[in-house]
Structures are given as structure tokens and as C-alpha cells.
Amino acid sequence: MKSIILGRWGKVLRYRKNGEDVTEGGGPEDFPSEKSFPDNVVAVMSGKGFLQFKENFDFVPMVAEYVKQIQTKYCCGKCITGIKGSKLILVTLDRIMRGEGQESDLVLLRRMAGVLNDAAKCSVCQSAGELLSDGLEHFREHFLNAVKHGVSDGPFRFVGSVSAPCMNTCPCHINIPGYVEMLQELRYGEALEIIRREMPLPGITGRICPAPCEKACSVANMGDVAIPIKTLKRVAADYEMIHHLKPPLEKVELTGDPIAVIGAGPAGLSAAYYLNRLGHPVTIFEDLPESGGMVAVGIPPYRQPRDVLEREIDILCDLGVTVKRGAKLGKHFGINDLFREGYRAVFLGLGSHKSTPLGIKGETDGIAGVFSGGIDFLRNINLGKEVSLGENVIIVGGGNTAIDCARTCLRMGAPKVSIVYRRTQSEMPAEPEEVEDAGEEGIEFHFLTQPIEILERDNKMTGLKCIRMELGEPDKSGRRRPVPVQGSEFVLEADTLIPAIGQTSALDFISPDDGIEITRHVTIKVDPSTMMTSRPGIFAAGDVVSGPLTVVHALAGGKRAARMIHEYVNTGKCNPSDSQWMEDLIAKIEENHGVLVTARTPSREGGKVSTMKLEPLERIDSFREVDSGLTQKGSFIEASRCLRCFHLILLAVDKAAS
Ligand SMILES: Cc1cc2nc3c(=O)[nH]c(=O)nc-3n(C[C@H](O)[C@H](O)[C@H](O)COP(=O)(O)OP(=O)(O)OC[C@H]3O[C@@H](n4cnc5c(N)ncnc54)[C@H](O)[C@@H]3O)c2cc1C
Incomplete structure (x- = not known):
């Protein structure tokens, strides 16, 4: 027998595998099984129920620990039922666990659990009442045994984490x-x-x-x-x-080992911030004259004002992080130079700054009006460089960069701006709100359209030859694959073209001797639980690891790397902490089995x-x-x-x- 399940994950209230005590209806299929958890996990308790994967496990110490964590860490203290009710339950459970309880305490516990479940203000305390009520009903023999003999945590330790969807x-x-x-x-x-x-x-x-x-x-x-x-x-x-x-934010004494961070984008800034909080002197080396990565040189100021970014970077510098701009890894210095200079670990947050070409005729012929890529176009504008546009601009692509290029062109005075995209609006990776805003501002969309050739006269762009597409079978990404409609070629007039179909990382300066493994997608390979690359002491996160993604993912990766770098330089090892272990585990279970928690109170x-x-x-x-x-x-x-x-x-x- 492996699984005993009590509770509300599905509809089963108690289930045992080998013959005995099988509750009718339901079954363990709906439940996260023991396979969803590491081998050393013996039982799981949450607002959604209780799962037990091993015989001879006592319910009482675990529910007592649950109530203790709720009482001491997570109860908001805003309703008397929650704060006092959980305290009284905890005192009673403690007494029972010490072997000083009486059978009448179980009646008391049942009443108190019912009140907590029914009357606490939110599901944090309610869940403790509900678990205890169910436990008193289905594991009564455990409670009776504790009343008689007392009970301890035994060979288990409890790891708790608070979560919400x-x-x-x-x-x-x-x-x-x-x-x-x-x-x-x-x-x-x-x-x-x-x-x-x-x-x-x-x-x-x-x-x-x-x-x-x-x-x-x-x-x-x-x-x-x-x-x-x-x-x-x-x-x-x-x-x-x-x-x-x-x-x-208090300034921390920077007595730890010095760490080098390459790239002042969200990943690098986050790594630097958390390393600083852990007491490390950090220097960020940034190629560009501005800090902020794509937030500074990609995302336009009408969405992301520069003073907000500058202030958030100033806060970091005031805490003691040093930023050296105009310092490019691979050009001004190499990775080994950093170790020679005394840095104990290196973090790479290099982003994805190389535009993907369209691969169509005329693109590399130096035709006036044809830009190399959307991110180059935005970078030049954001760095204050002179950029001239024609009267009729076409942007190719369906992501955030394409929309940002189009809206930027309008603001620069281009009278006509269109976006060409090979699928339909519903497959666009750009945020729907951005697409809607762009439409309101007057940007035209040509969906199911694929460019095939840039047309020119006297080396100046005159138009874009395109072909109509239709949607075929879904591809690997699950989106329906666009297929050309034979004989449907047509020309869109235009004097300016900005391809914005994607970007990759520029990693040519990393040689096999550096010992840093690069994937076939031109990203840096890391162990996702530690963010360490194949070379010990070198960590990476953000777009350079995931490919182009989002600011919040880059920030999360930088934070994780910082915590692991701290562990690595102090102990020579990289072991994820309990809270990180829980984060990953909960995310994995929720991906496979839906959320572990749900609200019970109706929305106000x-x-x-x-x-x-x-x-x-x-x-x-x-x-x-x-x-x-x-x-x-x-x-x-x-x-x-x-x-x-x-x-x-x-x-x-x-x-x-x-
Ligand atoms: C136009 C556009 C719009 C976007 N809109 C959004 C949005 O609305 N919401 C969202 O969440 N995300 C958005 N993103 C994505 C987001 O900006 C990125 O996912 C995020 O910035 C990645 O952070 P990062 O630190 O990994 O890389 P980056 O932000 O790219 O930073 C990397 C930094 O490393 C520096 N660098 C690179 N190589 C070297 C080197 N060899 N030496 C020294 N320095 C180097 C670069 O100059 C850069 O400053 C957008 C991206 C673009 C391009």
C-alpha cells in the first residue's frame, strides 16, 4: 500500500490501496501521486487535503505543525476566530502530544476546529480547521493513541511554504x-x-x-x-x-567575496541586488552607455518611462553596487581576467541582442529604407541616435518588438505604419492590450501575409512583395502553421522596412576553451535549479538562458543565481534551499494537477x-x-x-x- 488520501483534492475522503478502507467513488487518479514528489516526501498537507505515501505515519504531529505554522507565521491577526482559535487549538494539540491530554480534549478540538473552519475570515485559518476536523474523523485512532502515550515528530522533519495561485x-x-x-x-x-x-x-x-x-x-x-x-x-x-x-532598505556591510555581473539588464540587476543583500561587493560590467538592458534600449518610454528605470537603478547603486558602462565582455576583457582580478564568481546576464533576419531577397543588398532589425532600430532611438524614416513604414512580425517598433514610428511622425504578420491576430505573441492600443492609434495590420522580396528603384525601397498565407496543421508550438497560398503574390507599397521577427544572443566570443556549454538555440546551458553553467563558478540567467522572454523571468533567474552564488562561494557547493525546493515542487505539481489552493470565500x-x-x-x-x-x-x-x-x-x- 502506498497512498492514503484524505480530503478535497478530488472527491475522495479516504482511500487505501490494498483492499482495506477504499472509499467509494473517486480514486487516486485525480490526485498528485507519490511520483509527483521526491522519494523522501512521506506526506503532504495543504488547504486541498492530505496525502500520505508511507505506512505507519502519524497524522497528529503533522496537523499540529500545520496549525503551529499558521498560528505563528501566516495568520493575519485580523479576526479573533483565526488568531485566538488557532492558538487554543495549538495549546490543546501540544498538551495531547506531550501525553498530558484527555479524551474530552478531542471533543473540544472538534468544536474548535469547526468554529475555525466556519468563522475564520479567510482560508488561511479555515484550512487548519478543516484539516483538523477531517483528521479527527478519519484518524481518530492516532489521536486516541496520542492522548494515551503522547507522540513526537519521529523520523520526519516538516517543510512548509505558503503559496497562492x-x-x-x-x-x-x-x-x-x-x-x-x-x-x-x-x-x-x-x-x-x-x-x-x-x-x-x-x-x-x-x-x-x-x-x-x-x-x-x-x-x-x-x-x-x-x-x-x-x-x-x-x-x-x-x-x-x-x-x-x-x-x-538598510545598507549591508559588504564583507563577502567580490562577484562580477555581466550585463545591466533585469537579470544582471536582480543578481546584483540580491548579492548585495547577502553582503557581496558587486561590479556590473555593461557594454552599452545605459543600464537597464532591453528595458532601457528596447521597451519604449511611452510604456516604460526612463525616470522610473533610472530611479530603480539608483536605489541599487546607493546600496553599494558599482556599474561600469562601456565595458564589453569579449572585447575589453575576458572571463578569465575576471577571476585573475579576484572575482570569486561570474554571473552572465547578456540578454538576446542580435536580430533574426527575414532571409528574403534584397534584405542584404544595402537598399535605403531597409533596417537590420527591430531591436537595432529601437536601440538607436533609445540611445538618442539620429534615425530617419520614410512616409510609409512596414514592420514584419507579431511580437512585442514589432508592436513597439510600429508605435514608435507613429510617434516619430511616420504618416503610414503597417504590420505584416504571417498568422492571424489570435496567434500573435504580443500582449493583446498592446495590439489593441496599436490599432486605436491607427496602425494597419496585414494578417496571413508573408514577405518574399524587397522591391527597389535606384537602391531605394519601393515596396514589399508578399504572399498570402492560410493556416494548416498545428506546429510544435501548438499554433497552426501558416502555409503559402500558391499564386497569391501581391505588392504592398512602402519606403521603409523594419524586420522584427525575433532575436538571439551574441555569444561568438565564448570559445570552447571557456568551458561554457552553448545550446543549439544559441543560449547558455545551465542547471535550472542552481543557474550554474557547465563551468563551475559561472552562472547565467535571463534571456541568454531562456531565449527572449520577459522581465519578470529574467529577474527571477537573477535572484536564484545570486542565492546560489552566495552558497557556492561560501561552501563550494550549490544546494537549493528548502524554500527554493518547495517553490519548484509546488510549481511542478500545479502544472500537472491544477492549483493546490483555491479560495472559498466569494469575491466581494x-x-x-x-x-x-x-x-x-x-x-x-x-x-x-x-x-x-x-x-x-x-x-x-x-x-x-x-x-x-x-x-x-x-x-x-x-x-x-x-
Ligand atoms: C521591444 C521589446 C519589448 C519588450 N516588452 C516587454 C514587456 O512589455 N514586458 C516584459 O516583461 N518583457 C518585455 N520584453 C522582454 C524583456 O525586455 C527581456 O526579457 C528582459 O529585458 C531580459 O532581461 P536580461 O537581463 O536577460 O537581458 P537584457 O535586458 O537584454 O540585458 C542584457 C544586458 O547585457 C548587456 N550585454 C550583452 N552582452 C554583453 C557583453 N558581452 N558585455 C557586457 N554587457 C553585455 C546588454 O547590453 C544588456 O544591457 C521586451 C523586449 C523587447 C526587445
Whole structure:
């Protein structure tokens, strides 16, 4: 017998495998099985139920630990039922575990658990009541045994982690319900303190994060509009900036080993920040004259104002991080030079800065009006270089870069701007809101269109020969593959072309002697649990590892690398901490079995305040920020809709097998 399941993962309340005690209906198929967990995990307890993978496991110490963690760490203290109820239960369980309890204590426990389950304000404490009630019913013999003889944790240690659907979907695992709650109380400093524990650039991600958290929000999953988690983060960051407040961050004595970070993009900035917090002197070496990576030289200021970025980088420098600009790895210095200079570890956050060519006729003929790529175009503009456009611009591509190029061209005064994309709007990788904004501003879209040749007269572009496409069978990405319609060629008139179909990393300077393995997709290979490359002491994260992705993924990778670098230089080893181990495990289980937690309280009525946006005609006159976010009142109303649906997930781990 392996699995005993009690609880609400599916509909089973108790299940045993070999004959005995099989509950009718349901079955373990719906449940995460022991295969979903590492071998040393013996039991799992969460707001969704209890799973046990080993015989002779006592329920009582685990539920006591669950109540203890809720009581001491996660209870918000806002309802008397939660704070007092969980305390009384804990005292009673302690007494029983010491062998000083009586059978009548079990009656008391059942009553208290029922009250906690029914009357606590949110599901954090409710879950403890529910688990205890179920346990008293289905594991009564364990409780009776504890009353008689007492019981200890035995050969197990308990590892707990608090999670919520939003937190778990956020690559940085920010305590979202925690900071949203601070915003309800207008405690912006405390909200930022919570955010910066896991992610150092709240002003930036509060604007341009694709916010996977909002898609997982329990309020949305109950059929209402998600809490605007992203914009609430921005409200806190903007408050600090507008009021010139000093961030609540203490300077740390930098007595650790010096670390070199290459690249001042989100990955590098995040690695530097967390290394600084851990006491390491950090120097960032950046090729460009600006810090911020693609946030500075890719994302245009009408989405991501530069003063916000500059302030967030200044905060980092004030804490003691040094940034050397105009310093290119592979040109001005090599990796081995860094170790010779005394750096104990190196972090590579090089991003993806090489445009992918269209591969069509005329592209490399030096025709006037043809740009080498969208990211080169945006970089030049963002670095203040002179860029001249024609009257009729075509951008090729369907991602964020294509949309940003098109909207930038409009703001530079181009009278006609179109986007050519080989699939349909629903397959566009760009954020739907960006596509909508671009349409409102007057950008034309040519869907199911593939360019095949650049046309020219006197070496000046005159048009783009294209072919119509139709959608065929799905490809590896799951999107339907575009197929050319024979004989459907046509010409779009244009004098300017910006290809924006993708980018890769520029890693030519890394030689086999450097010992850093490069994948066939021209990314750096790392161990995802430690972010260490194939060469010990060299770590990497961000777009250079994942390929072009998002700021929040780069920030998460940089943070993980920083924690592992600290471990590596101090111990010579790279062992993920319990909390990191839990993060990965929960993410994996949720990917396969759905969320481990769900809210039970219905969403509160009201709210749903929209952010304030400039009118389309006002927008295209300048690079002014389009979206000005939420007012304080709006943020209060929105934050008040949060269900605080986080739950504790507790594992019992076999000490001998760890
Ligand atoms: C146009 C555009 C729009 C985008 N919009 C969004 C968005 O809305 N939301 C979102 O989340 N993400 C967006 N992204 C993606 C996001 O910007 C990236 O995923 C993120 O910046 C990656 O961070 P990174 O630190 O890995 O790399 P980067 O930001 O690219 O930073 C890498 C840094 O390393 C430096 N560098 C490279 N090689 C060397 C070297 N040899 N020596 C020294 N320095 C070097 C580079 O100059 C750069 O500063 C967008 C990207 C683009 C191009």
C-alpha cells in the first residue's frame, strides 16, 4: 500500500490501496501521486487535503505543525476566530502530544476546529480547521493513541511554504496577497518591503509585466475580473517615487567575496541586488552607455518611462553596487581576467541582442529604407541616435518588438505604419492590450501575409512583395502553421522596412576553451535549479538562458543565481534551499494537477476600477506614458477585492532519506 488520501483534492475522503478502507467513488487518479514528489516526501498537507505515501505515519504531529505554522507565521491577526482559535487549538494539540491530554480534549478540538473552519475570515485559518476536523474523523485512532502515550515528530522533519495561485504563477514568487493587503491599508512602504524581498524593480514590473499572476487570480477563476495585481505594485512604487521617499532598505556591510555581473539588464540587476543583500561587493560590467538592458534600449518610454528605470537603478547603486558602462565582455576583457582580478564568481546576464533576419531577397543588398532589425532600430532611438524614416513604414512580425517598433514610428511622425504578420491576430505573441492600443492609434495590420522580396528603384525601397498565407496543421508550438497560398503574390507599397521577427544572443566570443556549454538555440546551458553553467563558478540567467522572454523571468533567474552564488562561494557547493525546493515542487505539481489552493470565500462586489489612459490622438504626438495607472482611491477599492486565498503547503520529509 502506498497512498492514503484524505480530503478535497478530488472527491475522495479516504482511500487505501490494498483492499482495506477504499472509499467509494473517486480514486487516486485525480490526485498528485507519490511520483509527483521526491522519494523522501512521506506526506503532504495543504488547504486541498492530505496525502500520505508511507505506512505507519502519524497524522497528529503533522496537523499540529500545520496549525503551529499558521498560528505563528501566516495568520493575519485580523479576526479573533483565526488568531485566538488557532492558538487554543495549538495549546490543546501540544498538551495531547506531550501525553498530558484527555479524551474530552478531542471533543473540544472538534468544536474548535469547526468554529475555525466556519468563522475564520479567510482560508488561511479555515484550512487548519478543516484539516483538523477531517483528521479527527478519519484518524481518530492516532489521536486516541496520542492522548494515551503522547507522540513526537519521529523520523520526519516538516517543510512548509505558503503559496497562492497568484504567488505560485509569478516567476519571482512574490507574496502578492501580502502586499495587496498593505495597499488596502495604504501602507505603501510595507507593500514595497514585501515586494523587494523577492523582486527588486517594482516600478518597472508594475508597468510592463505580462502579469501571469492575474490569469491565476482566484477572483478571476470565480468569474469576476482579476485583481489588477501588476498595477497595484506600480501604485506603491510610484508613491515612493513621487513623494521622494527613501526606500526602506538598510545598507549591508559588504564583507563577502567580490562577484562580477555581466550585463545591466533585469537579470544582471536582480543578481546584483540580491548579492548585495547577502553582503557581496558587486561590479556590473555593461557594454552599452545605459543600464537597464532591453528595458532601457528596447521597451519604449511611452510604456516604460526612463525616470522610473533610472530611479530603480539608483536605489541599487546607493546600496553599494558599482556599474561600469562601456565595458564589453569579449572585447575589453575576458572571463578569465575576471577571476585573475579576484572575482570569486561570474554571473552572465547578456540578454538576446542580435536580430533574426527575414532571409528574403534584397534584405542584404544595402537598399535605403531597409533596417537590420527591430531591436537595432529601437536601440538607436533609445540611445538618442539620429534615425530617419520614410512616409510609409512596414514592420514584419507579431511580437512585442514589432508592436513597439510600429508605435514608435507613429510617434516619430511616420504618416503610414503597417504590420505584416504571417498568422492571424489570435496567434500573435504580443500582449493583446498592446495590439489593441496599436490599432486605436491607427496602425494597419496585414494578417496571413508573408514577405518574399524587397522591391527597389535606384537602391531605394519601393515596396514589399508578399504572399498570402492560410493556416494548416498545428506546429510544435501548438499554433497552426501558416502555409503559402500558391499564386497569391501581391505588392504592398512602402519606403521603409523594419524586420522584427525575433532575436538571439551574441555569444561568438565564448570559445570552447571557456568551458561554457552553448545550446543549439544559441543560449547558455545551465542547471535550472542552481543557474550554474557547465563551468563551475559561472552562472547565467535571463534571456541568454531562456531565449527572449520577459522581465519578470529574467529577474527571477537573477535572484536564484545570486542565492546560489552566495552558497557556492561560501561552501563550494550549490544546494537549493528548502524554500527554493518547495517553490519548484509546488510549481511542478500545479502544472500537472491544477492549483493546490483555491479560495472559498466569494469575491466581494464592487471595485473593477479602470486605469487611466491617454486618448489615442494625444498619445501619438509624443513619447509620454500612455497609461497613468490607478489613483490611490482606485487602488484601495481594487486591493479590497483580494480574497487572500493563500494556503500553507506542508511536507513531511523522511530525515534518513534526505
Ligand atoms: C521591444 C521589446 C519589448 C519588450 N516588452 C516587454 C514587456 O512589455 N514586458 C516584459 O516583461 N518583457 C518585455 N520584453 C522582454 C524583456 O525586455 C527581456 O526579457 C528582459 O529585458 C531580459 O532581461 P536580461 O537581463 O536577460 O537581458 P537584457 O535586458 O537584454 O540585458 C542584457 C544586458 O547585457 C548587456 N550585454 C550583452 N552582452 C554583453 C557583453 N558581452 N558585455 C557586457 N554587457 C553585455 C546588454 O547590453 C544588456 O544591457 C521586451 C523586449 C523587447 C526587445
